[in-house]
Amino acid sequence: MQNHLRTDRPAVLFDLDGTLLDSVYQHVLAWREALESVGIPLSIWRIHRRIGMSGGLFVRALVRETGRDLSSAEADQLRSLHAEAYRRRVGDVRPLPGAQALLDILTELGVPWAVATSGSDVTANASLGLLKLPAGVPVITRDHVAYAKPNPDLFLAAAKSLGRPITESFVVGDSVWDMLAAQRAHALGIGVLSGGYGREELETAGAYRSYEDPADLLAHIDELGIRTH
């Protein structure tokens, strides 16, 4: 028995924005403000559809759609304009319903979990104050890996920090970039609708299962085979 993997205690790797925090729309409007301030007008829905991917990829993809060229200094400037515009909005950000309760129960059950976000240390820290994280929970940001989502690096690093095999881990995220990164990492993606994507998009991108938000995931945690007693 000792060598059996405890399949009722899989590692759970959480995306942050739109998954634990209701912060996607603030990020979207912060990017809109940053892009407009450098003369790049972009429809807001196009920004929303890219949120959650690596900031570098994000800027490049959006700018390509407008047919403009962007130097890497300009891309850096955009990222810092976004960080500043988000910082001004962070006071409006709230934890998503059930986020803290879900994390608390996982901790109590001895289910290892971590946070893996495409954001930077600075932006993640500004947001993470809204949640109570026990000491020692790994928080992996783009500052710790070569490539953020949809590359698998963030989730691979998070599983490694927990000392758990990525192939036995769940990735919980709100965007298709999380689900694609989960597939590339050979983890199982769990979608949440709380970032504003549709269920069909998440499931098409590979979600094994999807829930409305952390509260709904917690209410159905048995479906992940996590026994609560």
Place this chain on the structure above:
Amino acid sequence: MQNHLRTDRPAVLFDLDGTLLDSVYQHVLAWREALESVGIPLSIWRIHRRIGMSGGLFVRALVRETGRDLSSAEADQLRSLHAEAYRRRVGDVRPLPGAQALLDILTELGVPWAVATSGSDVTANASLGLLKLPAGVPVITRDHVAYAKPNPDLFLAAAKSLGRPITESFVVGDSVWDMLAAQRAHALGIGVLSGGYGREELETAGAYRSYEDPADLLAHIDELGIRTH
């Protein structure tokens, strides 16, 4: 020949927010602000998913989800808080790419068109200043009909104003409420992704075809059988 319906000149009935104007995210955050100010905390994605339906239905649906009761005076107060919060954000609203060009070309071709929005006269007028509408274009708001979307009334009234049969008209909208109202009106729904819904959602709700935004619709207008020469 005289009695033949000109099927290359069908009436086109446009939703406003998210369809002609990039205003959905401002409406979403204005509703969030209004709801929070009366002590109703709601996740932003849930508000987004209801945008475009009748304000009365919207408030009732959202409040039901929170399990609270709301008097009709409170519902009226919420609507006026939203209108005020939106007014403060209207300076950030832009026309969607291709919106003006599409309207201009329809006018030039002699394709009759109208605007039909679940918003009020006050909110619609605050937004419509961003577009140049020729004199005489019908603008139907919820102040003109008994029930806004997803009821069919707004689109029925718009077709009637143009003197065209609704059954030969296209309804262009960004939300599932537009597509459902189009079905109830026996019109053909055309989805645009520019309000932030996914393509699958619009098509599941009955969109006959869907496009990214007005510019993309204009680039494919032949697919609606509208001959441009």
